[in-house]
Amino acid sequence: MTYRLLCSATALPLLLAVPAMAEEAEPAPLTDTIVVTGQRQSTALEAGTDPVSGHASAADAAALAARLPGAALINNGAISGQVQYRGLFSDRLAIRVAGQSFQTGGPNAMDPPLHYAPAILLSSISVSRGAAPVSEGPGMGAMVDARLKSVDFTSSAAMTPVVSLASSYRSADDGVAVGGVAGLASERVRFNVIAAWEQGDDYRIPGGRARDTGYERLTYGLSAGFSTGDNRLSLDWRRQETGQSGNPPYAMDIDFFHTDFVRAGFEGKLGTLPFDLTLGFSDVSHGMDNFSQRPAPASLSQYRYSYAEAQTLTATARLGIGPVRIGVDGMTVDRMVNITNPNSAGFVIGSLDQVRQERIGAFAEARLARGGWQADLGVRVDGHTARMNNPQTGNAVPMMIANLAKATALINGQRTDTTWDAVIRLWREEGTVRPRLTLSRKSRVPNAVERFSWLPTEASGGLADGNIYIGRQTLKPEVAWAAEGGVDLVSGPLTFRPSAFYRRIENYVQGTPVPSTMTAQIAIATMNGDATPLIASNVAAQVYGADADLTWQMLDRLKLEGTVSYVRGKRRDIADNLYRIAPLNGRLALTWQADRWSVTGEAVGAARQSKVSATNGEAASPGWVAANLWFDLALGESISLSGGIENLFNRRYSDHLAGRNRVTGSDLAVGEKLPAPARSLFVRLGFTL
Template identity: 45%
Template sequence: MTIGLGALALMELGILGAGDMVAPTAQDVSWVDEIVVTGSRTTETHTVVPTGTIASMPDAAGLVARIPGGALVNNGGLSGQVQYRGLYGDRVLVRINGQRFHTGGPNSMDPPLHYAPMLLINSLGVDRGVSPVRNGPGLAGGVNARLKQADFAQGEVLQPYYDLGLSYRAVDDSYGMGGVVGLSNQYSRINLLASREEGGDTRLAGGKLKGTRYDRTLYGLSGGLKGRLGELGLDLRRQETGPSGNLPFAMDIVWFDADFGKLTYQSPEQGLYRLEATLGFNDIDHGMNNYGLRQGPTMTSMKRLSLASAKTRTADLRVVRGRSEQYIAAGFDFEQADKNVLITNPDVAGFFFASLPDVDMSRYGGHVEWRGALSRIQSEMGLRLDHHEISAGVVLPGDAVPVGPRGLASLFNAEQRQWSGQTVDVVSRFWLDMGNFTPRLTLARKTRVPNAVERFAWMPTEASGGLADGNNYVGDLKLKPETAWIIEGGLDWSSSRAYARPTIYYRRIDGYIQGVPYDDTPGVIDTPVERVSAMSDDTTPLRFANVDAELWGVDLDFGAALTQRLRLDGVAAYVRGKRRDRDDNLYRMAPPNVRLKATWQERAWSVGGEVVAVASQDRVSHVNGEQSSAGYALFNLSGDWQLRPGVRLEAGVENIFDKAYRDHLSGRNRTVQPDVALGEKLPGAGRGAYITVRFHPSI
């Protein structure tokens, strides 16, 4: 839909005049907020951001902050996590080209969008509110990053295709280059894709963050065939991440080596029935240490090199009867993953133990969906059933591992280290076309099973799935799945010159998983877990546990054409999270925020000024020792210039006034720094310019 920043971007691309708002109609109502990273002249009804965005942020997770309800958890240049309406981590189902997979790091140093370089992203879709049952289980709205590719062309003659970009960012002296080149006609398509990015230490307002460099390379190919029997597609990619800093974590990335593959089939569109099938795999190999990019520990016995791996296999089969506006569908999907984490001391051969030993996870699921009309009310309804199995192997610590951890390993080995169970998801969506006014309602029951760290982390370490709060955590073999009951209401309104899309929502979550004190006497070291945790200077370890929670909030995007050349667009969000089982707030909720941008558009160029205002956050979790944060406002400037047909330049300056600030969702510094103290919340980047040049035949 041409809504929110989408209308703004179409203005920037010269498609719309200041008075040419595109009003949504009933059939235009979409349940996906889609961010299209493009500089092409297009009339597609999507939310669009300029290609300069690929230089202003290396981490694709930052794009989600532009969506109503979205926020970024910045754990490093390439390790940002998505937060959506207060939910984060694997509660948000994040996919690449529709492919689900498990990440390699126990601390989510490689959240899914780590494998989607900005240079190669074509679009980023975010399910509004909740994800439909066909995408799989997941507590929050899903995210799907689609990479660039050469699509099927018209005619029988092979036509060349290219989409290339170069970028530079001053705040960390980084560069990026990459894109897609290929050939296609109406029957076949093939392209190569590649990108290379390298960045240095991030500059602050009055200082620098040492050890924040990053390094990432991706290459692969994509191809497809189309004929009377249907369409076949193949995607293969290899990504190699080199040494990259993660200051909120106890370790930094040494490497991520990852291979992805996906084979798809879709039957011909003519006919009453349509078959869709997908096979996918990914293998991730990971190394991290606490002495490469940062000052290592003074005691040799505290040096750590951790080795992790994750392998995922997926299969999907779906049959659809009908068309996009009226259909019934049924599908089956399968997902199996193996994960291992081995902690070692590179200088002591006998020091090693598996903090996650041979974890095997599998899920078998089926769903049915119906889309149609109930009188004038349009609706989409879905039911999903899943069977889950998860197990862990035996821990065999090395001879040099101290007696305390060896004792915990023995206790873990004596437990029942497997779980199986079922989950049920239900999603119902309703909307009514009333001209320029479209009310909508969502009712849903969504679930999430505990991940490997939450269930099987027997050794108290800082592995927490990316919380990066300095606490030691252990898992709980008896954890139950999270179950969310959701109601969401909103409306889409537009006129010839203005629009607004407010949404209000409420989630009641039974069994919400978060850290709680390990026992009833925190600070009193009277258990084996607390004694081992105290060896690493944390006398109050946390245990993942089921609690009862609720979240509610409101978000919206809006805009108006002020003159023929000037328009204003914005996004605002507020979320509140509380525990229902005790008087405390939920941990790590994004503070209220608003983003406003004014754009002046000429035929060959445009310029825009943006303000991002973030309120203070004092509704924090006291149980988790969370500290409040101050509010701040940042000012940004951007512009673009059509140099010639097929060549576009975009540039800007972020944090123009070099404001010193600390985002509430940022972690705490774990390294020796000249400008940031140990344990202090990490500051945001200082003033920095960026520039991008894109080469594409349609711009």
């Protein structure tokens, strides 16, 4: 521990950082934002909209986002967590990191989008309440916008240095993180660099350690911008190198992720009309195996090493004409996955063989205001195509798998879909009572795993539940009709923001039992330990619930904050529940605020979840309550210290959405849900200039 703390202190002044250009902020009444505590904002550093303070102890940014009302954490590993928001997760949400959308590289989403937003570099996470605007692309639910620390233009002609650095330590896994942002900026030019390094061991649980949960991640990059008159240009590059990191809910662990992001943007005028153009590219390469970090299989024939790639190219152009904004956008994704046995050169399976997905869309939005009311009206249309090369196998692959690959080639073909979305958002921004309403029709096409996974494997896009899945090329796009309404009650020291929502989904994609006629798939799955595999299918579903947050300045120095979230997911075609839906949960925090310090006591908890999916063999989970303590201390104009104690009473509990352990030799039983860390000390030191 001492060695790591010394490393943090030594490396802190050496690490620099910066990401992408600021995105246009959404109206605060329709956005929830959590800002990382323990950082002082410089005038040249981006600030979040409608900030709600939040502490970040885990390396995974998804854990921080899960503190927002309506959100929950899907814990699949130290840096592989996903956010569920109002019952939806994965690519059903429009997730942006540093202003960029992209496809993850792993077929099992070991690198979900927030994997690329290290908490030590995180400035804020915003979630749109209700459906995301149509200008953010297709996607059935909210938009999640993770902003990294960045340097913006200043109001001075002189070049001004800007620095924001941080270092943290977490005792649960002896996790160390150092990183930040530094650069030079004026009213015309900005230039910055970005870097962060994180490492943690297997984390402690009450009674032992969770084996195979260590991680290592390095992030670095450059950013530059030029401003003249009404026009701004930006260019950003960022690279992330994830080293060996454990994923006990999966059949394999991360060997590496090597990922590059490039983003170029223009904001300004086309003649006299507002115009912006954004180009983005990401390139993910990924290796994973089942023998280097966890106990190796007993037989050499069971060793597996999989290699995956994903390249995403995006483009968006928008033009403003009075209150109307029109635009076109597109995305092309190329991906592949090869499964190998390092002990047999002839064992090669192209489980996703050169899949290409293409989308091009057009949209129009209008912003209207009248009588104190604001309104956004938007519509978009998208054309989608998807295709996969005929699957290939090596000469050492079992004949049953080779024959299935040949049978898949006979039905393989290009898939074409057309989707349309519409969103109406109404709200008031002033007054004691501020109503808001969102009505939407949103859609999502099946992803590559759901559509093209011809080989029965455990690749499930992040479910990590031990079930074996196969895809279905004939899947139809999901379509969701949704209504979300609420009111912001703002009266002096009290703010209360309840919301209720309902979403009716046609062609919802979920695993259902493989038909008995698919004898080859069932036989292969049975050989791999699952005699009841699941196939991606379109079903009818509905998701509804309510959530709220409360802020009450009870006294000059005493503040009460809380959130509560409830979501219910049901099948409409049969009497069953949707799979992996968070139970009723919430948190309540009481903060004493002095001039230069504050201390917070927090209770978090979740109710029992018994409304589970029988189709997917989902088990109920008990409720739990835990307590945390946090503090923030200003040590000067530029230095801040924050931290706390998590799981104060050292309770052993697991979230309903946590993945299940599959690693032997751990202090967790095989099949047991990953519990929360044991009592843990967290400290974060920040410096801002």
